Amino acid sequence: MKIAAIGGGVIGGGWIARFVLSGHDVTVFDPHPEAERIVGEVLANATRAWQGLFQAPLPRSGRVVWASSIAEAVADADYIQESVPERLDLKHRIIAEIEAAAPASAIIGSSTSGFKPSELREAARHPDRIVVAHPFNPVYLLPVVEVVGGGAAAQRASEVLTSVGMKPVRIAREIDAHIGDRLLEAIWREALWLVNDGIATTEEIDDIIRFGFGLRWAQMGLFETYRIAGGEAGMRHFLGQFGPALKWPWTKLMDVPDLDDALIDRIAGQSDAQSGAHSIRELERIRDDNLVGIFQALKANDWGVGQTVRAQEDAFYAREVAAPSGYPLELHQTRVAGGWVDYNGHMTEFRYLQVMGDATDAFLIHIGLDAAYRAQGRSAYTVETHIRHLAEVKAGERLTVRTRLLGHDQKRFRLHHAILRDDGTEAATGEHMLLHVDTDAGRAVPMPSLLLAALDRIAAQDSTPHPEHAGQGVRAIRQSEAIA
Template sequence: MTDIRRVGLIGGGVIGAGWAARCLLNGLDVDLFDPDPEIGRKMEAVLGNARRAYRRLFPDAGAQEGRLRLVSSVEPAVEAADFVQESLPERLDLKQAVLAAASRAAGDDVIFGSSTSGLLPSDMQKDMAGADRLVVGHPFNPVYLMPLVEVCGGALTSEDAKRKAAAFYRSIGMHPLMLKQEIDGFVADRLMEALWREALWLVHDGIATTEEVDEAIRFGPGLRWSFMGTFLTYRIAGGEAGMRHFMAQFGPALKWPWTKLTDVPELTDAFVDRIAGQSDDQAGSMSIRELERLRDNCLVSVLSALRTQGYGAGATVDRHGDLLRDRAQAAAREGGIDPSMPLHLHDCRVESDWTDHSGHMTEGRCLQVFGAASDALLRHVGVDVADSHRGKGYRTAESHVVTIGDAALGEPLYVTTQVLGVEATRLQVFHTLYKRDDDTPVATAEQMLIHVDAGSRRPTSADDRVLDGLNAIAAAQKFLPKPAGAGRFVGA
C-alpha cells in the first residue's frame, strides 16, 4: 500500500483518460489538466466504459470511486497531488517545458511518472526541479484494464523514486516491469514495433489484408502470448529437451531471408489509403466506442479466465480484486456495521452477461452473487478467502435459492446476510438480494458451508479466531426473526 490519495494528471487523451479512470475506480481523487474544451465529455465517455469493465472484472469489489476535478492549467493539477502522471503528446520540447513548470508547482517529494512510449527519461528530466524524481511509467491501452506498466529511470533518477513509483502502480492493480536501463521504445514497444513492421510489409506486398494479419494473431500465437509470452512458449515447443533443443532445431531459420525488420515500406498516400480502407472494412459499422466496449469485454473475459488459474496477468488481477474487497470492507467497518442486524457486506450491479433473453437476471448469476456474499462474510471475520481456496477453507455444500422478483440490466443490487448457525465444521447463512434503489427483494438463498481440508477433502474444524467472529455475529443476531423461507425444501 502507499499513502497516495490524490493524483495530478497532465494530459487527458486516450492514455491520460485511461489513467484517470484507473485512479478514480481505485478510490483516488484526480486533478486533471487538458486544454481540450471537450475534455469533460470525453472523460465521461471513457469513465462510462471503464466503470462497466471494472464491474465485470471485479463484481464484488464495492470500491468507493474517487472524485474528478478538471482544472484550467498545469499548476493546479499538481499543487495538491501526492503523485503526478504526465501523458502529453510525444514531443520532447513540450514534455520538457511542462514537466519543468509542473515540478516547480508540485511538492518537493512528489514522484513524477511519464507515460511516454519511447522518449528517454534522461532527456525529459534535465530542466526539472528535483529531476531525480522522474520515472517513465509507460502503460498500455486501455490503461484501466491492462496491468503492464514499464518503469524506467533516467540518468538522474533515484532508486527510491523508481521504488515508490512501482509501489504506487501496484496499489492500483498494475504489474510494474522494472527496466534496468533506458532504451528507445523500452521493451514492449520494441517488440510490438517489430511485429508492426512485418505486418505492414505483408499488407504492402499483397500477401494479406489487415483483417487476415489480425486473424493470424488473434486465432494463433496471441492466445498463448496472453499468458506465457514468447520464451516460455518456445521452451514448450522444444519438448522435454526444452529451450536448448528448440534453439538447435529452429535457430538456423533466423538466417533465412524471411524478415524485413530492418526495412519498412514507404508510406505513400496510396498505401495509407489501402490500409485505411481495409481497416474500415474490417471494423464494419462499429464505432470507436463500440469497438472499445468489445475490446473491454474480451479483455475482461481473458483476464477473468486467467484469474481462475492464478497465473500471469490473472494473478495480478486476483491480488487486486482481493485488495479492492478488503478496502471496501474496511470502509464498511469504519462506517459502522451493526452485528445485530442482517449484515450488508456485498454490492453489485446486473451486467450484460447476467441476463436471459428477456433481459432479467438469471438464477445462475444469483448463485454467483450469493457465493460472493458468503465470501464477504468470511472476509469480515478475518478469513483470507484466496488462501482458504488453496488449503483449509469453507466450501458451499448446499444452496436453496428462491426467486422473488426481477432485476433488469444495469440495476444496482446489494445483499444482506443473517447467520443462522455456527458449528466447528459447518456454517449456515441466509442471504437476501435487494434492489438498491428501492430495497425491493429479488431473491433469497439459504446456504450450508462446510469447512474442509483441501488435501484430505474431509471436514475439519475452522480456526478458533474465525469461529469466535462467526459466533459473535450469530449471538448478536439470535433475536432476529427467522427469515421467511428459511428451512424450506423444494416444493414446500
C-alpha cells in the first residue's frame, strides 16, 4: 500500500510517524523550509514512544520519501492524508492538485478539525472518495480518529487506519467540528472565562483536570463515568439527581471572552510560569511516557485503549519475524521496569519467568493460537519449566528474547527462550513444555493441522544443534552432585 502525506506539521508529522513505524513508505510534500527537521524530530519521539509501548519487536520501519510537488507525492498513491492549515480555500486548492495527479481510486483523508465532508467535496472531481479522518495529537500514540463521510471510501479509510493501529469512529451525520473538538471547545470556553475573570490560573485548571476527572476520562469516558456516579441505581438515578443543575447559570458556554492583548498576555505568562522550564520536545516526551504508562495499565486490564494496543501488538507477533540470521525467532522485547527490581537493585527472580511467559504468549500468537483460537475452547498449557539465571539486569535495561522450538508432536511442543541484554549476552535461559488442551474437557488433545503446519515450518528453520544444557534441567545438577 502506497501512502502519501500532504503537510508535515504537528498533525501531519504524527500521521507520517504512525504510517512509517507500521512499516509503510510515505511520500511527503510540505513546502515549509524546516519540514524535514520537524518531521525527523517527531519521528524520533514516536520511535522512542513505540519502543516503550510495545513488547513485540516493531516492524521494519518504512521510509520517508520527500517529494518536490503534490503531483509527485500522490502519484500511484492508495491512501492520501491531507494535513494542511485550516483554511477552506487552501484545502480546496490542495484537493484539486491532489485529484489532478492521484489515481481515481485513491482515498483522500483530511485531518480537518472543523470542516464537513460536504464542504471539502465542493468542486471535486471524485467527491465520494474524500472523507474526514480527524485524529488527535499525538497521532502516533492516540488511536482514535473521527471518520466522517459515508460510503465505500469511509469504509476503506477505516480499514487502512485500523491496519496501523488506529480506532476509527464512524460519524453518521456530518456536523461542524465533528464530536471531539465540540466537547473540547466547551471546556476551553469555560477555562478561558475562569482565567479572564481571575478565578483560576492555567496551572490550577490543568491540575484539576490531570489530578481529577481527566484520569477517569482516560479509561471510561463521560457517560460511563457518570453511570458510576449514579451508584447502584445507575444512569437514570444520576440524571434525576443532577439533571436539574443543568438549568443553573453555572457556565458561560454560549459566549466567549474577548481574546484581547491583556487576556492573551495573562494566559501566555501563566503558561510560561507553569511549563516554561521544559522545551516543547521535552514536554512531548514527558507526555508520551505518561501515555505509554497509562496504555500499558489499560492493556493489562484489557480495557479501553489497552485493547487497541493489544490488537496491534498481536498483529506484530503474528507476522513473519526472525532474528537477523533468520533463526531463532525474536518475538518479544521489554524494558525492565522500576518495580521489577529487588533490594539488590537487580531484576528479581520471578520477573525472568514473566518475561519468558510473555515470550511464550508471543510464540503462541505467532503460530495462530491467538484469542480467536482460544475462544473455540482450545489452548496450550505450560506443564514444565526450567530456568537458568546467568546475569544480573538492572532497571531500565532493554531485554530481547530469542525463541527456539526444541521439538513437537501432535499434542506437545517444547520451547527454549534466551533472554538477551543489549550487548547480546544471555541474562537467562528457560525451557518450557506445553500441552495442547481442550479447555472445556480439561485434557490434552491433538493439535489441528493449522498449528502443526506452523510448528513444522518453524522447525524446518532450525539447522543448528540444540544448546548443550537443553533437556537437562535440575536432574543434571543432581547427577553432578552425586558424582562429586
